[in-house]
Amino acid sequence: xxxxxxxxxxxxxxxxxxxxxxxxxxxxxxxxxxxxxxxxxxxxxxxxxxxxxxxxxxxxxxxxxxxxxxxxxxxxxxxxxxxxxxxxxxxxxxxxxxxxxxxxxxxxxxxxxxxxxxxxxxxxxxxxxxxxxxxxxxxxxxxxxxxxxxxxxxxxxxxxxxxxxxxxxxxxxxxxxxxxxxxxxxxxxxxxxxxxxxxxxxxxxxxxxxxxxxxxxxxxxxxxxxxxxxxxxxxxxxxxxxxxxxxxxxxxxxxxxxxxxxxxxxxx
Ligand SMILES: [Zn+2]
Numbered sequence: 001x002x003x004x005x006x007x008x009x010x011x012x013x014x015x016x017x018x019x020x021x022x023x024x025x026x027x028x029x030x031x032x033x034x035x036x037x038x039x040x041x042x043x044x045x046x047x048x049x050x051x052x053x054x055x056x057x058x059x060x061x062x063x064x065x066x067x068x069x070x071x072x073x074x075x076x077x078x079x080x081x082x083x084x085x086x087x088x089x090x091x092x093x094x095x096x097x098x099x100x101x102x103x104x105x106x107x108x109x110x111x112x113x114x115x116x117x118x119x120x121x122x123x124x125x126x127x128x129x130x131x132x133x134x135x136x137x138x139x140x141x142x143x144x145x146x147x148x149x150x151x152x153x154x155x156x157x158x159x160x161x162x163x164x165x166x167x168x169x170x171x172x173x174x175x176x177x178x179x180x181x182x183x184x185x186x187x188x189x190x191x192x193x194x195x196x197x198x199x200x201x202x203x204x205x206x207x208x209x210x211x212x213x214x215x216x217x218x219x220x221x222x223x224x225x226x227x228x229x230x231x232x233x234x235x236x237x238x239x240x241x242x243x244x245x246x247x248x249x250x251x252x253x254x255x256x257x258x259x260x261x262x263x264x265x266x267x268x
Pocket of ligand 1: 010012040095204
């Protein structure tokens with residue numbers, strides 16, 4: 001059986017866990033039907049590394065962002081400059097957002113919000129999608145996105161309430177489901193309640209895999225697709241088709257630009 005085409009919309013390929021065997025990891029992904037991987041960055045160093053990798057491996061679409069636990073405005077500014085100089089090559093701004101799990105002090109959270117607000121405005125300015133982290137801050141992240149009138153938004157590994165997610169759905173935001181959905185009741189419940197038109201898949205490699213004790217990798221994105229198909233009561237093929245359409249709705253421009261013609265929605 002050939003696996004359906006799918007795009008992994010959030011993975012950390014610059015992580016050191018992949019330093020020794022990235023080409024093999026990408027080969028396995030390709031074999032598993034993965035057509036593109038949106039590779040998010042946590043620092044400026046990541047952004048540079050991902051841009052280099054994307055020139056070597058066409059499977060990789062690089063993103064640049066500052067992980068929300070870095071409370072460093074000067075670093076955010078350097079990433080801002082990087083985004084300005086490389087925006088034609090970038091698929092997204094990410095990983096950015098809020099993390100109230102690790103950051104507990106109100107004054108630190110205010111720095112987080114300031115940096116996030118800044119990236120939201122940059123996204124609006126250039127139409128670059130935001131790839132958003134919102135750990136223990138789902139409702140707050142969506143509220144800030146709405147206040148700043150963010151238009152192109154992916155909320156990754158959303159751990160907030162379904163009711164908060166549905167407010168994001170109203171605004172046209174997308175929610176990416178990782179392979180840990182095979183074992184996470186919270187992710188299953190969220191996926192069940194979200195409309196098909198708001199779903200994407202991701203891996204968050206090297207974490208959030210089907211097996212918590214093992215390194216996750218993009219090929220495992222198919223576990224998320226098949227579990228979603230089961231939860232939604234539709235075929236895997238149909239599920240994959242819908243996910244591909246949704247991914248194009250959010251990321252279309254760069255998916256087409258990078259490789260004109262090869263990923264049309266009507267492909268068999
Ligand atoms: Zn991540």
